[in-house]
Amino acid sequence: MGLEDRVAIITGGGQGIGEAICLELGRRGAKVAVVDINLENASKVAQTIKDAGSEAMAIKADVSRRADAERLVRETVEKFGKLDILVNNAGINRDALLEKMTEEDWDAVIAVNLKGTFLCIQAAAPEMRKNKYGRVINFSSKGGAAGNIGQVNYSASKMGIIGLTRSVAKEFGRYVQREGADMTCNAVMPGYFETPMTEKIPEKMREAFLTQVPLGRTAKPPEIAKVIAFLASPDAAYITGIALGVDGGFFMGVQS
Numbered sequence: 001m002g003l004e005d006r007v008a009i010i011t012g013g014g015q016g017i018g019e020a021i022c023l024e025l026g027r028r029g030a031k032v033a034v035v036d037i038n039l040e041n042a043s044k045v046a047q048t049i050k051d052a053g054s055e056a057m058a059i060k061a062d063v064s065r066r067a068d069a070e071r072l073v074r075e076t077v078e079k080f081g082k083l084d085i086l087v088n089n090a091g092i093n094r095d096a097l098l099e100k101m102t103e104e105d106w107d108a109v110i111a112v113n114l115k116g117t118f119l120c121i122q123a124a125a126p127e128m129r130k131n132k133y134g135r136v137i138n139f140s141s142k143g144g145a146a147g148n149i150g151q152v153n154y155s156a157s158k159m160g161i162i163g164l165t166r167s168v169a170k171e172f173g174r175y176v177q178r179e180g181a182d183m184t185c186n187a188v189m190p191g192y193f194e195t196p197m198t199e200k201i202p203e204k205m206r207e208a209f210l211t212q213v214p215l216g217r218t219a220k221p222p223e224i225a226k227v228i229a230f231l232a233s234p235d236a237a238y239i240t241g242i243a244l245g246v247d248g249g250f251f252m253g254v255q256s
Helices: 016-027 039-051 066-080 103-131 142-146 152-179 203-210 221-232
Strands: 007-011 031-036 056-060 085-088 133-139 182-190 243-246
Touching: 007 016, 007 066, 007 103, 016 031, 016 039, 016 085, 016 221, 031 039, 031 066, 039 056, 056 066, 066 103, 085 103, 085 221, 103 133, 103 152, 103 182, 133 152, 133 221, 142 152, 142 182, 142 243, 152 182, 182 221, 221 243
Parallel strands: 007 031, 007 085, 031 056, 085 133, 133 182, 182 243
Antiparallel strands: none
């Protein structure tokens, strides 16, 4: 699963799962554009990759803005000459019960999670077609797809990403057949990973969650980073349009 000479963009790459993905792809030889709304965090991750001997750059961007999505692709191609891999990891949550959720909270989550994923794919796809190689990997959520109390906005965005992924996979399939390109689009649905976001979950809720995980433990970000590395590699050329759970079996049986 070597990714030598591949060029990757990872949104939300400044911390947590996104950071782990950046480091893993860099370790496998990819040139990495670390994209985050927090430039300081992105710069630290990019420097870590450079210190390990790979190439990287940091880009500050708000993926919910078309101009930013187009710019992050443009700057990556200007720096590294092409684009092979896009990991849409950036996401937010603004939780509230249905009757208390504001329109602003709804719009913010849909804009970053769903619209941002769309905008980045739309900007990246022409470069991938030109290069005849493309791997798009989107972050969904089986919890979101199943529905969660207090998360109508988040659940809608994550279920929307599954539909978006499958539609893009079918469009990419036309480029494979007509142009000889090697392009796929997949989604991953992480379970409980130890990240800055999940650190805020109360201990009792955490313990209750673990009783329902067949593997009996939480996961660390590098574990999903390895899954991303596989889906980004040439070895995954015949996998497209899937929504893959990486959750220790917690959401076993939840339909997506």
